[in-house]
Amino acid sequence: MLFLSLSFLVFFPSFFLLYWFVFDRRLAAQNFLILAGSYLFYAWWDWRFLFLLGASSLLNYALGLLMARTAGDGYQRLLIGIGLLQGLGCLLYFKYFNPFLPLGISFYTFKTISYLLDIRRGKIAPERDWIVFFSYVAFFPCITSGPIDRAGTLIPQLRTRRIFDAVRATDGMRQILWGLFKKVVIADNAAVFSDDIFAHYMTMPASELLFGVFVFTIRIYADFSGYSDMAIGMSKLLGFDISQNFRYPFFARSIAEFWRRWHITLTGWMTDYVYTPLTIYFRNLGRWGIVLACLVNFVLIGAWHGPRWTFVLFGFLHGLYYVPLILTRSVNKKRGPLHILWTFLLVMFTFVIFKADSLAQALAFYRRMLSPSLFSAFHIFEKVNAAAMLAGIGIMFAVEWLQKAKPHGLQIAAVRHPAIRVLIYGSLILAILTFGPTRNADFIYLNF
Numbered sequence: 001m002l003f004l005s006l007s008f009l010v011f012f013p014s015f016f017l018l019y020w021f022v023f024d025r026r027l028a029a030q031n032f033l034i035l036a037g038s039y040l041f042y043a044w045w046d047w048r049f050l051f052l053l054g055a056s057s058l059l060n061y062a063l064g065l066l067m068a069r070t071a072g073d074g075y076q077r078l079l080i081g082i083g084l085l086q087g088l089g090c091l092l093y094f095k096y097f098n099p100f101l102p103l104g105i106s107f108y109t110f111k112t113i114s115y116l117l118d119i120r121r122g123k124i125a126p127e128r129d130w131i132v133f134f135s136y137v138a139f140f141p142c143i144t145s146g147p148i149d150r151a152g153t154l155i156p157q158l159r160t161r162r163i164f165d166a167v168r169a170t171d172g173m174r175q176i177l178w179g180l181f182k183k184v185v186i187a188d189n190a191a192v193f194s195d196d197i198f199a200h201y202m203t204m205p206a207s208e209l210l211f212g213v214f215v216f217t218i219r220i221y222a223d224f225s226g227y228s229d230m231a232i233g234m235s236k237l238l239g240f241d242i243s244q245n246f247r248y249p250f251f252a253r254s255i256a257e258f259w260r261r262w263h264i265t266l267t268g269w270m271t272d273y274v275y276t277p278l279t280i281y282f283r284n285l286g287r288w289g290i291v292l293a294c295l296v297n298f299v300l301i302g303a304w305h306g307p308r309w310t311f312v313l314f315g316f317l318h319g320l321y322y323v324p325l326i327l328t329r330s331v332n333k334k335r336g337p338l339h340i341l342w343t344f345l346l347v348m349f350t351f352v353i354f355k356a357d358s359l360a361q362a363l364a365f366y367r368r369m370l371s372p373s374l375f376s377a378f379h380i381f382e383k384v385n386a387a388a389m390l391a392g393i394g395i396m397f398a399v400e401w402l403q404k405a406k407p408h409g410l411q412i413a414a415v416r417h418p419a420i421r422v423l424i425y426g427s428l429i430l431a432i433l434t435f436g437p438t439r440n441a442d443f444i445y446l447n448f
Contacts, residue, residue, distance in 0.1 A: 001040075001041050001042075001044035001045060002045075002144075002442070002443070002446075003227070003230050003443075004183070004184075004440050007044060008041075011037075011040070011041065011044075012234065015033070015037045016237060016238070018033060019033055019034075019238060020164050024162075024164075027159075027160075027161045027162075028131065030162065031129075031131050031132055031135050031158055032131055034135045034139065034140075034158075034238075035131055035134050035135045035138065037140060038135065038138035038139055038140035038143065039053075039054075039138060041140040041143070042103065042104070042138060042140070042143060045103050046102075046103070049102040049103065049105075052090065052102055052105075053102075053108060053137070053138060054134075056086065056087065056090070056108065056109070056112060056137070057112070057133065057134045057137045057138065058134075059082075059083070059086055060083055060086075060087075060112040060115060060116060060133075060137075061127070061130055061133045061134070063079045063080075063082060063083050063116060064115065064116065064119055064126035064127060064133070065126050065128065066079055067079050067080075067116070067119050067120065067126060068119075068125070068126040076120055079116070080116050080117065080120055083112065083113065083116045084113060084116075087109045087112055087113050088109070088113075090105065090109065091105060091106060091109050095306055095307060096306075096307040101447065103143075103144050103446065104143040104144040104145070104446075106304065106448055107142065107143060107144070107145065107146050107148055108137050108138065108143055110148050110266075110269055111136065111137055111148060111149070111150070111151070112137060113273070114148075114150045114151065114269060114272075114273065115136075115150070115151045117273060118150065118151060118152060123152060124151050124152050124155070127151070127155055129159070132155060132158045132159055133155070135158055136151060136154050136155050136158060139154065139235075141230075141231040141232075141234040141235050141238075141242075142231050142235070142242065144443070144446055145224070145227050145228075145231070145443055145445040145446060145448075146228065146231070146245060146263075146265055146266070146445070147228055147231065147232070147242055147243045147244070147245040147264075147265040148243075148265040148266060148269055149242050149243050149265065150269075153242070153243060154240070154242065157239075157240050157241070162238070162239030162240070163239070164239065165239065167413075168236050168239070168241075169236060169237050171233075171236060171411060171413065172232070172233040172234065172235070172236025172237045173233060173237070174233070174408070174410040174411065174412070174425075175229045175230070175232055175233035175236065175408045175410060175411075176229065176230050176233035176234065176237075177233075177410060177425060177428055177429070178226075178229050178408055178409050178410035178428070179225070179226040179227065179228070179229025179230035179233065180226065180230065180428075180432055181226075181392070181396075181428045181431060181432055182222040182223075182225060182226035182229070182392075182396060183222065183223060183226035183227065183230075183440075183443075184432045184435075184436040184440065185388060185389070185392040185431050185432060185435050185436065186218065186219070186222040186226075186389060186392040186393055186396060187218075187219050187222035187223035187226060187441065188436060188437050188440050188441045189385045189386075189388060189389040189392070189435065189436075189437055190215045190216070190218055190219035190222065190389055190393075191219055191223075191437075191441035192385070192437055192441075193212065193215045193386070193389065194212050194213075194215045194216035194219055194355070197209060197211070197212030197215070198212060198216070198355055198356075198365070201364075201365050201368055201369075202364070202368065204368075205373040205374075205376040206368060206369045206370065206371045206372070206373040206374035206376070207373060207374055207375065207376050209365065209368055209369040210369055210374060213348055213349070213351060213352055213355075213369070214348060215389075216351055216355050217344075217347065217348045217351045218393055219444075220351065220354075220444060221246075221249070221250065222396065223441075223443060223444050223445075224245075224246070224263070224443075224444060224445050225245070225246040227443050227445065228244075228245035228246055229408055232244070232245070232408075243264065243265050244264060244407055245263060245264050245265055246261065246262065246263070246264065247260075247261040247264065248261060248400050248401075248404050249261035249262040250340075250344055250397070251340055251400075251401065251404060252340065252343050253334075253335040253336070253337075253339040253340055253343060254325065254331075254333070254335055254339060254343060255318065255321040255322060255325070255343060255346060255347070256322065256325055256331045256332070257343070258343055258347060259318070266301070266304075270297055270300065270301055271297075274296075274297050274300060275293055275294065275297040278292070278293035278296055278297065279293045281293075287326060287327060287329075290326050291322075291323055291326050291327070294319050294322045294323070294326060295316065295319040295320070295323075296319075297319065298315040298316060298318045298319030298322070299312055299315045299316050299319065300315070301315045301318070302314045302315020302316060302318075303315065304448065305354075305448050306447070306448060308357075308358075309358075309359055310353045310354065310356050310357070310358065310359060310362060311354065313353050313359065313362075314350055314351075314353045314354045317350050317353070318350060321346060352365050352366060352369075385435055385437065388431070388434075388435035389435075392431070392435070396409070410424075410428075412424065
């Protein structure tokens with residue numbers, strides 16, 4: 001079941017009504033509904049992989065309880081090792097050695113791993129209520145593409161009675177609408193353009209290839225951040241506050257700031273459980289130890305996307321971008337506005353590698369793109385919905401620049417005149433209904 005499917009259009013309103021008007025009297029019943037709804041949501045895609053999700057939840061729930069019964073260092077290490085072997089083993093098998101990738105396996109595996117490690121570090125206590133724990137792992141707004149909330153964020157909210165908050169729910173609906181606009185008007189139309197350009201790059205001028213890379217970069221952001229906005233908005237409608245996953249990354253002034261704004265929950269996860277332990281392990285190497293830890297961290301981020309060398313190289317290049325900042329101790333240095341453009345270009349050119357099917361194709365694309373035809377004209381407006389897509393991109397950048405101090409672009413509670421708010425909402429809905437392509441492209445990060 002996907003957010004933009006007819007089945008979800010029936011599922012979520014039905015779930016919402018049951019959640020607030022039938023199951024709201026008892027917390028345990030409400031949590032059971034979350035678990036049942038999450039499993040139905042997941043099984044709708046492929047019921048066979050529901051057993052893997054359930055088995056993973058059961059194992060890690062049991063491991064957490066066993067860790068609570070002993071303070072023995074060796075025994076706890078053994079239990080964590082079992083959890084890591086199961087989680088990472090399944091993740092590696094399905095990502096690299098099996099043609100069928102279970103939906104959301106990366107996201108719920110990271111949840112279970114961080115749960116055990118945080119128990120070990122004393123940050124959280126093991127959860128004894130199995131319904132709460134299973135609901136945490138399978139929470140349906142986030143299971144397919146994040147955000148990756150940790151146990152310390154979501155479990156306390158599952159253990160606390162939720163009361164419907166009209167202000168929070170209204171803001172959630174705004175965020176869903178903003179996510180839909182980015183997904184349907186921008187990302188889905190950009191998919192039509194970028195897929196066509198990358199498929200026929202050998203017959204197109206370099207100027208069109210450059211445009212294609214720009215459009216694909218915007219597509220990645222609008223698609224993934226649009227999904228995150230919808231997931232966060234739906235969570236607000238259910239009384240939950242989950243983690244922000246994007247903070248306007250294209251306004252970043254360095255690659256370090258970009259990764260503090262892009263896929264924030266994954267970046268934070270990798271920083272806490274991979275990068276920081278590696279810096280401790282390599283501490284005798286000084287700054288070069290930090291460089292090595294950074295490169296390993298980003299190679300793993302790249303490899304996380306799947307079994308292609310292009311993903312590994314994508315991560316490695318982002319790690320290389322960090323090296324001058326680390327060696328000059330300027331990771332947190334404040335920079336001027338021109339660095340926004342420079343950072344965007346650095347990121348944009350790595351997305352050629354991310355999109356390409358092979359390293360050879362990526363190199364051929366670069367060679368073609370850097371040819372003399374870079375300055376030739378091309379006619380994008382002959383393509384369907386080109387004007388709508390470009391207008392949508394312009395609106396997105398303008399709104400997010402004006403709203404950069406807010407959690408999402410449509411947080412306009414300060415606009416007190418109801419007619420203006422209705423005009424804004426109506427315009428976005430009209431754009432979604434009018435300018436969406438005939439077929440919605442799948443969410444990109446469903447594949448990861």
